[in-house]
Structure formats: structure tokens, C-alpha cells
Amino acid sequence: MLTEPVFWLAPAGVLAGVVFAVLFYRDMLRQDAGSAQMQRIGGHVQRGAMAYLAQQYRIMLLVFLILAALFATLAFGLDVQSRYLPVLFLAGGLFSALAGYVGMQTATRASVRTAAAARYSLAASLRVAFRSGAVMGLAVVSLGLGNVVAWFLFATTFMPAARGEGAGLVLVTTTGLSFGMGASLQALFARVGGGIYTKAADVGADLVGKLERGIPEDDPRNPAVIADNVGDNVGDVAGMGADLFESYCGSLLAAAALGAAAWSQDPAMQLKAIIAPLAIAGLGILLSVCGVFLVTTKEGAGQKQLLSSLSRGINASAALIVLASAGVLHLLGVANAWGLWGAVVAGLVTGMVVGRATEYATSPGYAPTRKVAAQAEGGAATTLIAGLGTGMQSTAIPVLAVAVGTLLAFLCASGFDLNQLNQGLYGVAIAAVGMLSTLGITLASDAYGPIADNAGGNAEMCELGPEVRERTDALDSLGNTTAATGKGFAIGSAALTALALIASYIEVVRLELLRRGETLLTLDGGRSVPLAEASLQDFMAHYNVTLLNPVVLAAMFIGAMAAFVFSGMTIQAVGRAAAAMVEEVRRQFREDPGILRGDSEPDYARCVEISTLGAQREMIAPALLAVMVPVLTGLLLGVAGVIGLLAGGLAAGFVLAVFLSNAGGAWDNAKKYVEEGHHGGKNSRAHQAAVIGDTVGDPLKDTAGPSLNILVKLMSIVAIVMAGVTVGFSLL
Structure with missing residues (x-):
């Protein structure tokens, strides 16, 4: 591996990502943090965010230690797992948590500095917010790729079985998938817990503050306003970062495992197939850094100019990776280089189409959301009906884009030969790597959103001038667009990554059968083939993985x-946590009338505490469901049942995630469109209906929808990690 010059693009990208993340962070800290009042408000948000993270990480530490002990028992006691599993599992969780911590520290400090910069210049405030978001983006990709590279270097240096080629490299790559288990579980807690936290605070603030008391958003008299601002960071910085960290690592590990398996009989090509996704990812980090420097704007820029400046950086990075990846694949000398390049392009284009489709469905600049806003004149019922219809219709383009992208990637990589399953599935994994290759800058645009939102809240609470609010509103509006696009991108990347992980499952099953001493795979008619040489078609035949098998269908x-x-569990969790928040806000207004007059300060800390405890308590049941369903399915229905489970979960979860996210986004932006003065403007009947629609949509777009990304990937990873248990102890 070390002898291939192209391999060094991966560590070079990691180093560049770390260096520029540190530089951007230090540059942010040097900016003016504003007045004492701005710093006081920002301090409330920062302390609340870090208190939530500390509580979550304490719970996660306990869960991870218990599971690591269980995995150690399976590995060393029952010998049904790799002995590296406990360490890789802990490493995945640790570095996902570290990425979230870095992002949270940066975002909570950057928002007050963005508001301070907005007092003087729109361009300066955009620079502070976006480059602070880039810290999160670069931290995620650098830590993710760095750990994957470190594992391969360690394994090929210190694992005797991995020093050879063929089966040795298959062992290394499939074992590395265990890293994804830790990243996936951490992502689930971050996404579900963060989503419950942010929406409990948001719904509580809106129901009592806006609807009952008629006070505006981000009003310092609202006791839940700080918890609401904390929630933006908890859900959209730490949660989104953990989600995409999981997708990023999962796509790299799945591509390496599928590449090693596809060319296990061709040692020279096998190594190149493992290096290719790592090199493309390293190149993507380097080009993402270049794209960050292209995001600039002029003073007085409007929404279109701001969006154009962000798009310029992202599109430039994407265009450069298209050109550069062709060169990398040819320099590496992989077989069918143009076909694999086609898979990279298919992944990139699919990600862009899904993002643009999400923007069209949820942006107030387009017809779908404006139609939802128009229906608000008829009341809450028509608003909800219109949003549901918009969300359902919006699934068409993203699903078709992923379906077409998957087929194109498969066909390009397989040389348009449907019988070349191994090479085709490797192409699908490479497409996922291609889609996520510019994650450094696309995640920067996602993390920018909550920074800009919090900056606007700080400016509102500190009663800064109208020109400052105009600038922060422009940044916040741009952030709403990037947040919606980012959710679509996260869903699309989750679908491709989960598909690649499902394909990797068979290779792990093969490894577990070999570990148990099996040498032959029995097929129909009593025929058998050597297990080490069996194709994917052979495994499908052996386990009878067809729709005619009732086990698969069930x-x-x-x-x-x-x-x-x-x-349903996550949505109801938000409802219960929000009910507690509503009661607390009402209590404070009832017991201290001076809060509404502005004579006394609300107890912000109590609302933060309620959201924190509610999120931690409510996220346990969904997490247990995600982990236990694939384990029990494997024990009861065997390998065929697990494959059916993962396929059904991916298909339903992907479409449902798009629907929930886009319906919620349409309701959210319909409310904002009404607040801009359309259909009667603020405090009108249409506005009240739109606020109800937004409140209903909040847990859909920020909790249930994004959490489904984690579910489809986590079920695949759990199935992979527990493959040894399934093979050894299943009833069927």
C-alpha cells in the first residue's frame, strides 16, 4: 500500500484538513465577540450546548463500555467475532464524538462573532459564519479518513494474516467495517437525542410564546429561547456532523471491502481497488479547502447573490473532483478506470440532484411551498393537507435520482455486464464515495445554517439596529436553504451508503463461515463450490434469497x-418532551408576570435542563429498536431474513425520510413566506395556521426524517457486526 504514490493523497488530505480546520478556528476566535450583552447571551447558549454534550457523552460512555464488553465476550469467549471488534467499535464512537465536540465548540463561539461582524459588514459576517462551518466539515472528513487510513496501515503492518494478498486483504477490509458500528451508534444518539432536544425547545417556544402570548421569535422574554438556540447547534451541528461522519466512513469502508472481494483473485488490482476510494476522499478534502476560499460576497448582496457565492464554492469543488478523480484512477492503473470514473460522476450528480430537488420542494422561492402558504388562508387543516401532499410528491425526484444513479454506477463499473455483480456493487460504493468526496465544503454549508440562525437570534435579543437585523436575516434565510439542501444530501448519501453496506454483508458472512472451518458452499442439486471462491450469485442461491422465499418476504x-x-417513536418522544417544556414556560409566565413586561429575566437554565433530560430519556427506546431488530431477525430468520430486513428497511426508510423532511421543510418555509407579508402577514389568520403547520412539521423534518438516515445505516452495520452470531446460532 505504501509503495503506491497515489495512496499518499489520503494522508495529505487528512493533514490539509486538520491544518485548515485549526487555522479557520483560530481566525474565528480572533474576531470581535461584540458587546457585553451579546457575549452574555452567547455564553448562555454555549454553556447550554456543552452541558447537553457532557450529559450525552456520559450516557454514551456507559453504553459503549457495556457493548464493548459484550463484543469482547463474543470475540474472545465464543470466537464468533473478530478480536479487533471491541477496539474498532470504541474508536468509531470516540472519533465521531470528537468531531461533534469540535463542531459544537466552534459553532457556539462563532454565532456571537457573526452577529458582531454583521454590525459593520455582510461580507465579513458571511466569512466568519461559513469558515466556522468549514471547521466542522473539515474535522469530520479529516477524522473519518484519518481513522480509516490508520486502520489499514496498522492492519497491513501488524496483522500477520493481512500481509498476504487475496484473502488477507479481504479480512482487513471486512474487519474494518466494525469501525462503522461505533460511528453509527454515536450518530444515532446524536441525531435522535439532538432532534428531540431541539424540537422540544422549538415547539415549546412557539406554542406558548408565539401563539399564546403573541411575542416574536427570539424574544428574550421567552424562557425557552436559549434552549431553542442551543437546540439549533445540538441538532444541526453535532447531529448532522455525526450522521455524515457515519456515511463518510461507511462508504469508504464498504468500497474497500467490496473492492477487495471483487478482485480477490487478482492481487495487483485488489490493492488498487482498496486505495482508489481513499485517494478520491483525500483529493476531495484538498479541493474542498480550495472551495472554501471561493465563498465570498459583496456588501449589500441579496439572497440570490449569497446563494450564488455558496454554490460557487461547492460547484467548483465538485467540478474539480470530477476532473481530478479521472487522473487519479488512471495514475493508479485500476481496471476499467473510465467505468469507475463514471461511477464517481454518477454519485456526485445524484447528490446534486437530490439537493436541488429538496430545495425546490421546500424553498419559498418555488411553487410547492408557496401553494402551502396560500392554503394557510383556509386555516390549519388545509395547511396540513397541502404540506402532506407536497411532502409525498417531493419523494419522486430524489428516489428516481438515487435509483438511476445506482444503476448507472453499477453498469459503468461492471462494464455494462449485469453478471459482474462484484464489480458493479463496488461501483455503487464508489458512487457513494463520489457523492461524499466534497463533504468538507458541503457540510460547511450545513453547519453554517445554525451559526447564522443563532447570530440572528443574538442580534434580536440584544436589540441591535435594523441594518444589523437585515444582514443577519439575509444570512439566516440563506442558512434555511442550505439546511434543507443538506438534509436532502444526507438522506441521499445514507441511501447509497446503506446499499453498499448491504452488499458488504455477504462478504462478512463468507468470512464468518471460513472462521468456523467451512470450506464448501452447497448449491441446488447437491452441487458445491469452494467457499473462498463462491460468487455473490452462489451465496444468493445457497441462502435462497429470492422474493419467492417467504422468509425474505416476511x-x-x-x-x-x-x-x-x-x-413514530421519535415523533411521540418530541411530543412528550415538548409538553414538559410548554408547562415550564407557562409556569414561569404565570408565577413571574415581570418576565413579559421585561422587568425580570426568565430562568433559561431550567428550560435547557428540561430539554436535556427529556432528550436523554426519550432516545433510549428508538436506539434499542434500531439495534435489536437486526439481531433478532438474524437469530430467528437467518442470513436470508437479514438481507430481506435490510432491503425493506432501506426502501421504506429512504422514501419516508424524504417525505418527512420535505413536508416539514415546506411547512416551515410557508410560515416564513407568510411572515414576509404575504397572505396577510404576521398575526393574521393565515399566519396562525402556518405556525401550526410549522409546529407539526418540526419533529418531522428535524427529528424523525434525519434519524431515519441513521436507522438504515445502523441496521446494516449491526447486521454486519453480528454476522458471526447469525451464522452460528440462527434458527433457520
């Missing part, structure tokens, strides 16, 4: 059901 229904039950 498991597909269970997988689809799991997506809906999981969503």
Missing part, C-alpha cells in the same frame, strides 16, 4: 415496519 415487511415504528 423480513422485508418487518424492515419496512421498523422504519415507521421508529419514526
Whole structure:
């Protein structure tokens, strides 16, 4: 591996990402933090965010230690797992948590500095917010790629079985998938817990503050306003970062595992197939850094100019990776280099199409959201009906884009030969790597959103001048667009990554059978083939993985059901946590009338505490569902059942995630469109209906929808990690 010059693009990208993340962070700290009042408000948000993280990480530490002990028992006691599993599991969780911590520290400090910069210049405030978001983006990709590279270097240096080629490298790559288990579990807690936290605070603030008391958003008299601002960071910085960290690592590990398996009989090509995704990812980090420097704007820029400046950086990075990846694949000398390049392009284009489709469905600049806003004149019922219809219709383009992108990636990588399953599935994994290759800058645009939102809240609470609010409103409006696009991107990348992980599952099953001493795979008619040389088609035949097998069909229904039950659990969790928040806000208004007059300060800390405890308590049940369903399915229905479960969960979870996210986004932006003065403006009947729609949509777009990304990936990872248990102890 070390002898391939192209391999060094990966560590070079990691180093560049770390260096520029540190530089951007230090540059942010040097900016003016504003007045004493601005710093006091910002301090409330920062302390609340870090208190939440500390509480979550304490719970996560306990969970991870218990599971690591369980995995150690399975590995060293029952010998049904790799002995590296406990360490890789802990490493995945640790570095995902570290990325979230870095992002949270940066975002909570950057928002007050963005507001301070907005007192003088729109361009300066955009620079502070976006480069602070880039700290999160670069931290995620650098830590993710760095750990994958470190594992391969360690394994090929110190694992005797990995020093050879063929089966040795298959062992290394499939074992590395265990790293994804830790990242996935941490992402689930971050996404679900963060989503419950932010929406409990948001719903509580809106229901009592806006609807009952008629006070504006981000009003310092609202006791839940600080918890609401903290929630933006908890959900959209730490949660989104953990989600995409998981997708990023999962796509790299799955691509390496599928590449090693596809060319296990060709040692020279096998090594190149492992290096290719790492090199593309390293190149993507380097080009993402270049793209960050292209995001600038002029003073007085409007919404279109601001969006154009962000798009310029992202599109430039994407265009450069398209050109540069072709050179990398040819320099590496991989077989069918143009076909693999086509898979990279298919992944990038799919990500862009999904993002643009999400923007069209949820932006107030387009017809779907404006139609929802128009329906608000008829009341809450028509608003809700219109939003549901918009969300359902909005699934068409993203689903078709992922379907077409998957087929194109498969066909390009397989040389348009449907019988070349191994090479085709490797192409699908490479497409996922391609989609996520510019994650450094695309995640920067996502993390920018809550920074700009908090900056606007700080400016409102500190009663800064109208020109400052105009600038922060422009940044916040841009942040709403990037947040919606980012959710679509996260969903699309989750679908491709989960598909690649499902394909990797068979390779792990093969490894576990070999570990148990099996040498032959029995097929129909009593025929058998050597296990080490069996194709994917052979495994499908051996386990009877067809839709005519009732076990597979039943498991597909269970997988689809799991997506809906999981969503219902997270939505109800928000409802229960929000009810506690509503009661607390009402209590404070009732017991201290001076709060509404502005004579006394609300107890912000109590609302932060309620959201924190509610989120930690409510996220346990969904997490247990995500982990236990694939384990029990494997024990009861065997390998065929697990494959059916994962396929059903992916299909239903992907479509449901798009629907929930886009319906909620349409309601949210319809409310903002009304507040701009359309259909009667603020305090009108249409506005009240739009606020109800937004309140209903909040847990859909920020909790249930994004959490489904984690569910489809986590079920695949759990199935992979527990493959040894399934092979050894399943009833069927």
C-alpha cells in the first residue's frame, strides 16, 4: 500500500484538513465577540450546548463500555467475532464524538462573532459564519479518513494474516467495517437525542410564546429561547456532523471491502481497488479547502447573490473532483478506470440532484411551498393537507435520482455486464464515495445554517439596529436553504451508503463461515463450490434469497415496519418532551408576570435542563429498536431474513425520510413566506395556521426524517457486526 504514490493523497488530505480546520478556528476566535450583552447571551447558549454534550457523552460512555464488553465476550469467549471488534467499535464512537465536540465548540463561539461582524459588514459576517462551518466539515472528513487510513496501515503492518494478498486483504477490509458500528451508534444518539432536544425547545417556544402570548421569535422574554438556540447547534451541528461522519466512513469502508472481494483473485488490482476510494476522499478534502476560499460576497448582496457565492464554492469543488478523480484512477492503473470514473460522476450528480430537488420542494422561492402558504388562508387543516401532499410528491425526484444513479454506477463499473455483480456493487460504493468526496465544503454549508440562525437570534435579543437585523436575516434565510439542501444530501448519501453496506454483508458472512472451518458452499442439486471462491450469485442461491422465499418476504415487511415504528417513536418522544417544556414556560409566565413586561429575566437554565433530560430519556427506546431488530431477525430468520430486513428497511426508510423532511421543510418555509407579508402577514389568520403547520412539521423534518438516515445505516452495520452470531446460532 505504501509503495503506491497515489495512496499518499489520503494522508495529505487528512493533514490539509486538520491544518485548515485549526487555522479557520483560530481566525474565528480572533474576531470581535461584540458587546457585553451579546457575549452574555452567547455564553448562555454555549454553556447550554456543552452541558447537553457532557450529559450525552456520559450516557454514551456507559453504553459503549457495556457493548464493548459484550463484543469482547463474543470475540474472545465464543470466537464468533473478530478480536479487533471491541477496539474498532470504541474508536468509531470516540472519533465521531470528537468531531461533534469540535463542531459544537466552534459553532457556539462563532454565532456571537457573526452577529458582531454583521454590525459593520455582510461580507465579513458571511466569512466568519461559513469558515466556522468549514471547521466542522473539515474535522469530520479529516477524522473519518484519518481513522480509516490508520486502520489499514496498522492492519497491513501488524496483522500477520493481512500481509498476504487475496484473502488477507479481504479480512482487513471486512474487519474494518466494525469501525462503522461505533460511528453509527454515536450518530444515532446524536441525531435522535439532538432532534428531540431541539424540537422540544422549538415547539415549546412557539406554542406558548408565539401563539399564546403573541411575542416574536427570539424574544428574550421567552424562557425557552436559549434552549431553542442551543437546540439549533445540538441538532444541526453535532447531529448532522455525526450522521455524515457515519456515511463518510461507511462508504469508504464498504468500497474497500467490496473492492477487495471483487478482485480477490487478482492481487495487483485488489490493492488498487482498496486505495482508489481513499485517494478520491483525500483529493476531495484538498479541493474542498480550495472551495472554501471561493465563498465570498459583496456588501449589500441579496439572497440570490449569497446563494450564488455558496454554490460557487461547492460547484467548483465538485467540478474539480470530477476532473481530478479521472487522473487519479488512471495514475493508479485500476481496471476499467473510465467505468469507475463514471461511477464517481454518477454519485456526485445524484447528490446534486437530490439537493436541488429538496430545495425546490421546500424553498419559498418555488411553487410547492408557496401553494402551502396560500392554503394557510383556509386555516390549519388545509395547511396540513397541502404540506402532506407536497411532502409525498417531493419523494419522486430524489428516489428516481438515487435509483438511476445506482444503476448507472453499477453498469459503468461492471462494464455494462449485469453478471459482474462484484464489480458493479463496488461501483455503487464508489458512487457513494463520489457523492461524499466534497463533504468538507458541503457540510460547511450545513453547519453554517445554525451559526447564522443563532447570530440572528443574538442580534434580536440584544436589540441591535435594523441594518444589523437585515444582514443577519439575509444570512439566516440563506442558512434555511442550505439546511434543507443538506438534509436532502444526507438522506441521499445514507441511501447509497446503506446499499453498499448491504452488499458488504455477504462478504462478512463468507468470512464468518471460513472462521468456523467451512470450506464448501452447497448449491441446488447437491452441487458445491469452494467457499473462498463462491460468487455473490452462489451465496444468493445457497441462502435462497429470492422474493419467492417467504422468509425474505416476511423480513422485508418487518424492515419496512421498523422504519415507521421508529419514526413514530421519535415523533411521540418530541411530543412528550415538548409538553414538559410548554408547562415550564407557562409556569414561569404565570408565577413571574415581570418576565413579559421585561422587568425580570426568565430562568433559561431550567428550560435547557428540561430539554436535556427529556432528550436523554426519550432516545433510549428508538436506539434499542434500531439495534435489536437486526439481531433478532438474524437469530430467528437467518442470513436470508437479514438481507430481506435490510432491503425493506432501506426502501421504506429512504422514501419516508424524504417525505418527512420535505413536508416539514415546506411547512416551515410557508410560515416564513407568510411572515414576509404575504397572505396577510404576521398575526393574521393565515399566519396562525402556518405556525401550526410549522409546529407539526418540526419533529418531522428535524427529528424523525434525519434519524431515519441513521436507522438504515445502523441496521446494516449491526447486521454486519453480528454476522458471526447469525451464522452460528440462527434458527433457520
